[in-house]
Amino acid sequence: MNDPRPLPFVPAPAWKREGTARLPFWLYTDEDIYQRELERLFYGPHWSYVGLSCEIPKPGDFKRTWIGERSVLIVRDPDGSVNAVENRCAHRGVQFCKEPQGNRKGFVCPYHQWSYDLKGNLLGVPYMRGIKGKGGMPQDFKREDHGLRKLRVVDYNGVIFASFDPKVPDFKEFLGPTMLKYFERVFDGRELTVLGYNRQRVPGNWKLIHENLKDCYHPGLLHTWFINFGLWRADNESLNVMDENFCHSAMVTVRNKGGKGEATEGVSSFRENMQLNDGRFLDVEDEYWWGGPSAVIHSIFPSLIVQQQINSIAMRQVIPRGPRNFDYIWTHLGFTEDTPEMTERRLTQANLFGPAGFVSGDDSEIIGMVEDNMHTDKDGEVLCELGGRDVADTDTHISETLLRGMYHYYRKIMEI
Numbered sequence: 491m492n493d494p495r496p497l498p499f500v501p502a503p504a505w506k507r508e509g510t511a512r513l514p515f516w517l518y519t520d521e522d523i524y525q526r527e528l529e530r531l532f533y534g535p536h537w538s539y540v541g542l543s544c545e546i547p548k549p550g551d552f553k554r555t556w557i558g559e560r561s562v563l564i565v566r567d568p569d570g571s572v573n574a575v576e577n578r579c580a581h582r583g584v585q586f587c588k589e590p591q592g593n594r595k596g597f598v599c600p601y602h603q604w605s606y607d608l609k610g611n612l613l614g615v616p617y618m619r620g621i622k623g624k625g626g627m628p629q630d631f632k633r634e635d636h637g638l639r640k641l642r643v644v645d646y647n648g649v650i651f652a653s654f655d656p657k658v659p660d661f662k663e664f665l666g667p668t669m670l671k672y673f674e675r676v677f678d679g680r681e682l683t684v685l686g687y688n689r690q691r692v693p694g695n696w697k698l699i700h701e702n703l704k705d706c707y708h709p710g711l712l713h714t715w716f717i718n719f720g721l722w723r724a725d726n727e728s729l730n731v732m733d734e735n736f737c738h739s740a741m742v743t744v745r746n747k748g749g750k751g752e753a754t755e756g757v758s759s760f761r762e763n764m765q766l767n768d769g770r771f772l773d774v775e776d777e778y779w780w781g782g783p784s785a786v787i788h789s790i791f792p793s794l795i796v797q798q799q800i801n802s803i804a805m806r807q808v809i810p811r812g813p814r815n816f817d818y819i820w821t822h823l824g825f826t827e828d829t830p831e832m833t834e835r836r837l838t839q840a841n842l843f844g845p846a847g848f849v850s851g852d853d854s855e856i857i858g859m860v861e862d863n864m865h866t867d868k869d870g871e872v873l874c875e876l877g878g879r880d881v882a883d884t885d886t887h888i889s890e891t892l893l894r895g896m897y898h899y900y901r902k903i904m905e906i
């Protein structure tokens with residue numbers, strides 16, 4: 491059950507302005523703000539990404555993950571459904587499971603061996619009725635009142651989301667029709683397969699990675715790979731699209747041939763003479779399900795970004811670790827229908843992404859450089875008015891509309 495207690499919330503210096511064209515620095519550092527984000531966003535009525543159905547195919551298969559700072563287990567029930575429980579013993583709060591993945595008939599806490607079935611029901615309490623007539627639990631103690639905390643869970647076309655809040659809306663309603671269309675573009679029911687994982691801790695506030703992946707302005711400026719080879723740059727055909735609450739977004743682009751042009755003038759990351767020694771990194775094959783765009787970066791707030799960039803597909807899970815750090819877990823994936831050549835292509839192109847990716851390495855580093863200054867000025871503000879000060883879908887990359895949209899939703903839910 492979600493904790494309904496109001497937070498002893500002391501507002502940080504007020505968000506002085508209307509709208510979201512200015513973002514106070516303290517959004518990225520303030521401990522009270524961070525605690526409220528955990529309660530209202532991660533533990534509130536939102537669906538958080540927790541894994542893929544193909545990661546837990548058999549009864550008893552489980553995977554350990556996180557929603558906010560809470561450790562969560564997803565587990566395949568013998569009846570084929572998926573359960574999600576908090577990794578927290580009902581007795582002393584022990585985070586009893588430390589393995590990332592495995593198979594179990596049930597869960598046993600190592601401290602006092604309280605045992606639970608795969609649904610999280612409490613089965614056994616050692617010495618519950620005492621020894622030699624002494625000790626034990628009170629007579630009115632009922633095991634059924636002390637199971638693991640059970641989460642709402644949904645498996646939508648092989649992608650599993652969970653929520654601590656029993657009042658979370660239906661998943662389709664949560665995404666809204668436009669965002670659902672982008673979700674189903676990748677996840678249309680085809681069987682998924684995991685190609686590998688990357689994990690990294692990034693020295694910045696968790697919101698900065700959502701900003702980064704709603705900021706279509708930077709890719710053609712920060713990333714040499716993108717501007718040189720045309721994968722993402724200012725002169726691409728493009729779209730920025732949101733749901734009606736501006737909670738989620740899709741950033742859409744169609745690659746071009748790259749090289750010199752209006753979009754490269756004065757851009758220091760453009761290297762006119764740069765060439766690849768190994769062409770396999772950009773051996774792109776258009777896929778039937780793309781429907782035009784060569785990349786869609788789909789942010790499902792607050793826990794996930796789905797990346798399809800050429801033939802590389804990844805789930806990028808966002809796990810906050812205090813106001814000034816987050817964990818970023820990449821699950822690179824493909825489809826069981828892929829040919830061996832396509833699997834190889836997806837794996838090769840995955841070198842552009844992940845912690846040391848030719849592209850994404852730049853993002854982690856720049857996020858650290860943003861965070862470096864956020865605590866140094868309580869009145870400091872981020873400027874966010876490219877493309878205007880309002881929020882609307884656009885068809886240009888020279889816009890920060892998706893960032894303004896995200897903070898529009900955020901201000902409403904956070905009540906600041």
Ligand SMILES: [Fe+2]
Nearest residue numbers: 702708709853
């Ligand atoms: Fe980037």
